[in-house]
Amino acid sequence: MKRHIYIASLLMLGSLTFQSCTKDFVEKNTNPNAVAAAAPQSLLAPALVSLLNTNLSRNLRINNELMQVTVTVNDNLEIQRYEIRPSESESSWSGWYVQLTNIRDMYQKAHAGQQKGYQTYQGISLILDAWVSSLITDMYGDVPYFDSNKGFSENNLTPKFDKQEDIYKDIFRKLEEANGLLKEKVAVESANTAMDPIYNSDPEKWRKFGNSLYLRLLLRVAHKTETNAIAKIKEILETNAAEYPIMQSNAETAALYYTNVQPYMNPNFTMRDFDFNRSKGYAEFFVNNLMDLGDPRLKIWATEATLGVYGGMQSGYRRGNVPEIQSTLQLALKSEARMGNMMNYAELQFIIAECGIRGYANVDASAANLMGVKAAMEYWGATAPEAYLTNPKVIFSAEDSETQKLKKVHLQKYYAMMFTDFQQWYEYRRTQLLDLYKGPGLLNNGKMPVRLNYPIIVQSLNRENYQEAVNRMGGDGINVKMWWQPSIN
Template sequence: MAIKLNKILVLITACILVTSCKSGFEEMNTDPNKSSAALPEALLTSSLWDVVSRNNTRALRLTNELMQVHVTTSDGDEIHRYVVRPGESDYMWNNWYLQLTNFRDMYQRAKDLNRTTHMAMALISDVYVSSLITDTFGDVPYSESNKGREGSYQPKFDTQQSIYLDLFRKLEEANTLLTTGSVLTAEQIAYDPLYGRNIPSSVATATASTMVINSWRKFGNSLYLRLLLRASGRPESNAAAKISEIVDTKASTYPIFTTNDESAVLKYTMTVPFTSPFNTYRVFDFNGDNGLSEFFINTLNEWNDPRRPFWANLSGGTYIGIPSGYVRGNVPDRQSTYTTNLMNAPLLGNIMNYAELQFILAEAAVKGYIAGDAKAYYERGVNNAITFWSATVPSDYLNNTFLAWNSADDEFYKLEKIHKQKYYTLFFTDFQQWFEYRRTGHPVLPKGAGLQNGGVMPSRFKYPVYVQSLNSTNYTAAVAAFGADDMNTKMWWNK
């Protein structure tokens, strides 16, 4: 299964270089990367690394501050006070759409070559990125997007409902394709950034190919459950019935994660091309003026959580957080900060893991969507969230008053318990903490006296300013249908 290192590094580096960010909508939509001529596996490697790495930097800058993982001690930075400036949108919009072009080119190229496995990988990656775009902005270009080479520079905005329904369709197609996926060569396996490159070279190629195909199939169906649960509050989505079908009535048709090892993680290394986006940061660049929050640290202290030394530095011999949303002028002194080991931590490349899936199933069980035992799902999630980080679960951990499952609790308290655990499972996982908080209101976060925006968590990010001028007709139509282009307009799935 070995592949010549120079060949793979040159190809991957070339792919990364030709997918650089463009500043305008038309340029972004017609990125001159000539990716239609690239092999599907090369497009997958570079594009998925780019998406995950850029998501990590936005988690550090935006998600972790909005969701009280850390708090800035720079008084002028007000993200923790729910002030998100419109300029923040450009970076995500540009790069997500750029890589979405590559995933769609990958699908078409794989189809031309009759590589059904790579077609499915492209579809799952497309769904992953498309869901990030719509869950961040709402109604967005989708069915007409990424068609610059066809002369389409002003795509219409699709409704989030229609986007979600098509994401479900794509995941169905991916699952079907992978039931009899095309066999992968040793070289193609080595290019797979999620599963293939972690398989020992001693494993026979045919066996390794089956392992990769099965892992991607489980990833696609687990991602399907994430998105179905997000849409489950809307009856027209038929999401609750589909969750039941996947988990209960047709489980053999829809395999999902069964262990931590099957989690979708782009594991960073200290060697190019799979280095962490923080690999070249100075320690100050990574921690900046950030101190871990009271909510983040106090909860871990209540649990006596074994993940603390992986994530947080001691301050004066203990773990101490600082308040989020503090009043301007009342800047607290930093206490515990991120460990420097996180800058190159392999698991920071998490896309979706087994513990998250268990918490999805726990919520589905609480709400009656599936027949399983919510307590069992919850406890598997708790245990695997810890062992995911190679920490040891204390023998009495689940007996902790703050952690123990109580079947007599009402739905609110059960969901609070599930989502507080899920919050930590989604540590540095793009915008998922924020998406889930907007959907559920869990975990309950403290409200600082200095919060702006009426003390209400932003529901979305505004569209990039240049979209208003370069695609004004469709932008205007979208705003008329979706709602005002401000931070407080809700998504279809939580209206």
């Protein structure tokens, strides 16, 4: 029992290394004839694969049910009815914190090392740290951050929980540092470039991703005047753009393209067909909007309900009234290469469009919106029909209000972020600009949850710090608002 508790506590704090390399890592650290520690480049790919597999798994199970992408036929699974069991929190928490240890080790080893290109690995690790840390705090609110991931190095198994506001400030600091490090364009050793499955160790592409991620997170907190986020958005997009390069095309999208050859396997590749596409169907909201728009991605993502006809299921149906499955996920998605998305170019364009609409920067919001539409289609191997690009439901008109323009942008952004961790949910919580359907069986007083509970293991093994955070936030329920949560929710 003591052994199980100890292991659990390590998982809680993210102090284990990636599972696939644990044995080799231990051997290297105990063999006097071997290297003293794993090189930073060796930590990169295993961490990315693990993180993206975790994200995709949780996306399919939680995000897609909340955001009316899919509807389960399991009458006892209440996520699509806005009720989430506390046990659902465990997987994301442990998956993210375990790999955050490896990411921060990458920075430390690169900082201490002298090999060519180690400065670039520092920059990469800072960007990944910002990415993972934002996922964690946006899911739970106040979380261990400054003292986290020190279970091995400092034997700290009960880190304090930090305020989300302070976490965001430090995330922005890390992205600034990464931009400066990668600006030098220090090439890594040629033998190590392929150890990066995202950008083949190209410092400029990582820099562009880091600054694009910066915009995602700045926009998320732009309504919090104390962050000065709007001024930074303007600097990145307008007044000092040369110092903050951002992604320029789909070729610079931050994604791990699955080859389905180990270790880069789509995590759904070996899943039973029934578990993948017959235990759930696409939701009405998801299918209806694609059909109304004449979107060519519908046939890429969905099967026909009957010959030549697509259909969706009611989300939030009453218990005991399970609707018949209509269109389901295409089985080809089990082996699809494009499911390992971190942030794509289309999302960036929709961010720019929103910034233009809200007046955060002097940019052409209409052009960015259409660029995002085209890029989102192209990412999935489709071409936006001309009629699509002139559809009044897509393009802006002189009569559109700011809200109407934002609704158009966010519907397109919703589809652009398909299979991208929890970004659809995070963005809906920020804006509520999607006109999601309200099913008759919704629980939680019909309110969309705004966070997940802290994992049960955290409540038991780090009780004092957990309780302090809960008291500060006002509870540990799925409706407890975090620092950046706008008042509209």
